[in-house]
Amino acid sequence: LELEIIEFEKIIEARHITRSIENRAEELTAQSKRRKEVISSSAELSNLALRLYGLFLKFGHARNEKDLEYVQNFFESNLPDVDLGRLTFFEKIYYYQAHVWYSHIVQNFSQNFRYSSKWVDLFHAYPKMREADPTLYLLGMNNLMTSCFLTGYESKLKSTLEELERFRQAHEKSLDINSEVLVFQYYYTGLINLHFTQGTFSEGIQIIPKLDELLNQYSRYLDQHRILVFYYKMACLFFGSGDNTRALDYLNLIINLKAGSLGEDIQCFARFLHLIAHYELGNYALLEYLVKSVYRFLAKMEDLNQVQSEVLKFLRQTLHKAPQDLRSSFIELRERLQPLAEDETEKRSFLYLDILSWLDSKIEDRPVQDVIREKYLARRR
Template sequence: MSELQKDFLFVLIKSLSTSEKRQFKLYVNRLGINVDAKFLLLFSELDKMKEYNEEIILEKKISSKLQLSNLKAHLYKQILISLRLNPSHQNNRIQLREQLDFATILYQKGLYKQALKILDKAKQSALDLDEKSIASEIIELEKVIESQFITRSIDGRADELILQSTEINKQNSYATQLSNLSLKLYSEMLTHGYIKNDNDRENILNFFDSNIKNIDLKKLNFTEKLWYYKAHVWKNQLLQDYKYTIKYAYQWVELFHQNLEMIKNHPVWYIKGNTYLFKTLFIYGSIKGIEKRFEKFESIVKSDAFIHNENSQSLIFLNYYNTKMNLYFIKGDFFNGTKMIPELELKMEKHRDKIDEHHFLVLYLKIAAMFFGSKNYQNTVKYGQKIINSKGNVQEDLLFHTRILMLMAKFESGFDDDYDDFVKATMKFAKKMKNPGDLHFGIVDFFKKINDRNPKEQAIAFNEFEKELEISSQNKYDKRTLMYIDIHGWVTSKVRNVDVIEIIKEKVKLK
């Protein structure tokens, strides 16, 4: 998408469904605004555009350049108000805040009893849904009203509100502490990646332990438990300790299954928990584990009770296709996996504006790997090139392993006119990485060795490198490098002169 297309108002309008556009126009008409109102004309013009073009707006004299910024801001606000009124966007949090707003208006009019009645009902709902931040705001407003509205029961009410306020503040403190820890660990994973040595490991463990040592799981409610499990998942992901990643991802998902009403309140976190669980089960090669839990996940997200909006649908799309492709990889069923790619690409285009570039590139890498497994090396290189040519901020590991997969495809296909140049470019890239390991350079050196060698010399090189990879596979800090692309399986297949699919099936049996 071009920079011009990223105009916030334009993107918002393009995200609207037909029914949402219809509702916006009905909302505007209810306001009694002239049909020629400038912001409505601007809406119609932007709706017709395929790409954002400010010059057309100015040429049609919808607005002057000086006034356009304010007009766009006003239209943006009106669209958001219209969307807020749309029943499809209503959720518990919005409804609770609406009740809090109503009570505030009644309080300002001096209708204290009516305000307190609404607040008491809303507070109970907020506590039932574990929405403690909103419950805390409700209690604070109750305190304000009670301090001005004198009743005989003020003593009892005061003690009740003080007790509720103290308990909620304590729980909010836990939630803040755990959410800060989770966010920091997630940020660490995105910015620096997985640990690469003992020093990294010690730093993560010290940071984690210092932030969680005073937290007692037994004292936590739903929201704090959710952050507690998230923090443990992200910590163990960083440490590449997948046994414990599965444990806490499972507890994260089961927390929702034990509190089914919370899935509606936190649909995104339900999807994310399942995503981490499926990914880690894939690392363990657990076909039955994935299929069993994936079936339950699908039944829940397809139910009428689940919140279906653009955000949740985009996340379900990612989870569904990543998991389906992972199952094809585990089974070594590459040829059937490639049959799904046309359907996947159509869905990718549909969700492009809702998902960040990184997740799209991961899907491209999986598509490239699927083509490699089915011996379609030309398409492997084609989709790998999409990742390399990406202009976004792409993770180094993703770029490096894309290059390795492409080298494997170039070697296998025999279409290797640019093979030497590509090896040199890959080595140059490895040297520029923030924390390259010896294994990174060893892999590139191997590809440099095997080109232009006779079959006997290549066989020797494959044998030697297979032994090196076997040693690396025992190194806990090299594990991740060998998980991205199964170069170890490919090299082993060459040493034993069998199809790589046979190696994959052997590994699954062993796991």
């Protein structure tokens, strides 16, 4: 609209000798040029952010060197050369947004936190923009909370979650349905992640009945990827609390959901956790078939990494081992997996499931929840 007004003024100046302002024609030309630059830059940056988000929805985190190279080349070749100091509010937001999605895909979570913080801080600097575009503000809050979870910044996750709740309470009557659904998604995602971080799984499962109710209430507004993510997180809460039967209920919902290529990461790791839950329940007769099935699925998805391969091999081999030999097998598996947690192309497996804590629980013969809780408390000292 602003560009249209400027162009209209140019037409007037071209057709009439107004002499109202000296050099007005030059000013209008400069303004028009600047607005076109802003529109072009905004389109490039927002398109890049959107395309990166689409890549994440389809494939998840980079799975190997090939993925990393592809995403890096894609990002660098499509990122426009900009002067941050001259960018408008929305140009900056789109610039930060593109960096957030890029860093998320390549698992550079410290960079992800930095750009998520810049995104939210910009809204704090211009509070009226939260009212003008609550959706973009809420997206920034969600990405900030996710980066806090992935970097272990628990206090910031908690304070951001509280800020989100204050925003909801202050705008409860004015939020449209889109913003209302986003607040629901982001609040419960952040809350579950906080339970994961603190190792309070038994406490976390208390929110699931209400979450199920809200998922049904908002189902027509939610895409399948978001539903898959919630099901997986709910399954992880039950798994962490020791209720493997209920975990399987939600994992089966993911496995049976016809999602096509959407959420391939979630579909793969749901099957992975599905195996471990059956192992915990002692369903060994079923496991032999399931291991082969998961092997085939991961191979089809071209997603069989070293972590998964090691665990699948372990499960297949231990089915026939004597109970007294299992502890040493768990120790050996942990020793093989520990170095992979720092490997750029393998560490994504540990984002979806804290496999090392599960192994510790088997080695030490105590609940996985206690192991994770103890690690959390040790970090706080």
